[in-house]
Amino acid sequence: MSDKPVSEMSFEEAMAALEGVVSQLERGEVALEQSIALYERGAALKAHCGAKLAEAEAKVEMIRSAEGKVTGTVPAEGL
């Protein structure tokens, strides 16, 4: 179990952690108190993953550049 706070995890890390929690819980080798703590952690991970999945916004922009530097963006039309 990683020590990284759930909120700082990437989607992939959170998914991996969630899988770890689930399989640990499914093996049924943990003590009762720990299983409840694991469940709570799993719930937090699930919420984090869900939030990441909810950030599914399509936004397409065109880079404006000058001499290799980004100067800004314009919305990409018609794509």
Added chain:
Amino acid sequence: MDLFEDPAPPPAPGNQPEYTVSELSGAVKRVIEGEFGLVRVRGEVGRVSRPASGHLYFDLKDDRAVIAAISWKGQVAKMQVRPEEGMEVIATGRMTTFPGQSKYQLIVEDVAPAGAGALMAMLEKRKAALGAEGLFDPARKKPIPFLPGVIGVVTSPSGAVIRDILHRLRDRFPRHVLIWPVAVQGEKCAAEVAAAIRGFNAMPADGPVPRPDALIVARGGGSLEDLWGFNEEIVVRAAAASRIPLISAVGHETDTTLIDFAADLRAPTPTAAAELAVPVRLEMVAAVDGLTARLSRALAGGMERRRLRLSDLSRGLPRLDALTGGAAQRLDMASGRLSGALGLMVARKRGAFDARAGRMRPDLLLGLVARRRDGLDKRAEALASRLARRLELAHLGLDKWASRLAPALHRMLADAGRKGADGRARLDGLAQRLDAAPARRLADLARRLEAVDRTRLTLGYAETLKRGFAVVRAGGHVLTRRAEAEGRPALEIEFADGRLPVAPAGATPPPPQAAPPQPAKRTKDRGDGGSGSGQGSLF
């Protein structure tokens, strides 16, 4: 004319126009440029040099001839394929001369590889060179984020490629996409693609425009020449240097460009690049939901398993009163029997005691005492008899010793008597000798004393006094000379029968002195003489 002219001397120069060198060179130049205004020449590229001026000088050759070729700086920049030594090319250009060196040369505007084989050979060579630098090392490859938040796409803003990518991204997982528009073929392609990759990497992580988490460099299918920009070193280096994970998707699946080797991941098509960039959102949702369900199930299952286990165990656990019932019953029985048992015990002990106490009578003790006394008497008797016997024996021994003692004593007494008689006899002898010795000695000494005294008497002044001599003294001193007596107030004259104090004439006589006679000097002198006869004559 021929007959006439043959033997004739060379015609006078005056007939022919006369050129200067420059005129001739210029004429040649005009002819050559006019005749070969635009040519395509196929040949192998020979020695290539590119000085600082940026112009490119190279040779085109085949097995018998060589033509010098030049591409001016501007032309070189436009070339899609740059001539390299050993490359089989078709060069397009126009012929010209360089009058300063009497040279003719081809100004090459474009170079095309002579056939795909030649181009592929060049590609392999470049790939080997860049690979040797380690740009294609698997160790350099970075993993593509599982779910990048922002995706940068380097491609043409128009055309099917970007549409395909955006479409597939929307299908799978709508994301924020930044498109960096570039030319994907032609002379500007390589430079723009390289600049775009570098530009994305140069973006600040927290700038106004979010920096992409992943890059896709994409182009649709085309000929080898069309895709050539993605083989350029500048593009390969930019892709290899990219810190943002980069997916290359150039051409169709069968097309391979050098950027594919430098990229962190190669997608066969632009659409595939979109698929590699993001997961399918719905699948992820399903996966999260599945995990959530498993999580709940696992917890509930764990609880249920524990509950079952608990109820199993509690079923197996015997009832408390069943556990204690037996013991309680035994306790009750035991305590019920306890009081009775105590009385019984006392009674039994008392019975045993009584049985013994009944037998415990005084005559029993007396009998015991009598028995003991009998035994004691017997032993005393035995002791007395044994003592008598011992005494008898001792007497016998003593008598024996005593019988021997009397004779021994007699012997000893006889011995002692004998020894005593001997000793007495010796003692008597010695005593007689002792008694006799001093008497004899005394007699001797008396005789000697008598003789000596007789001598003394005959020699002494006392006898002399008897014969009429007197001794005169004064003050206790014997006076022998008249001079000594003169002047003395008193004198004393000793006679044979005593002393008489006298006073010389004219002198008062001193009171008579009854002093004992002083030893006269003469007496003394007489003693010294030892022999009376010699001294006698002196008086």
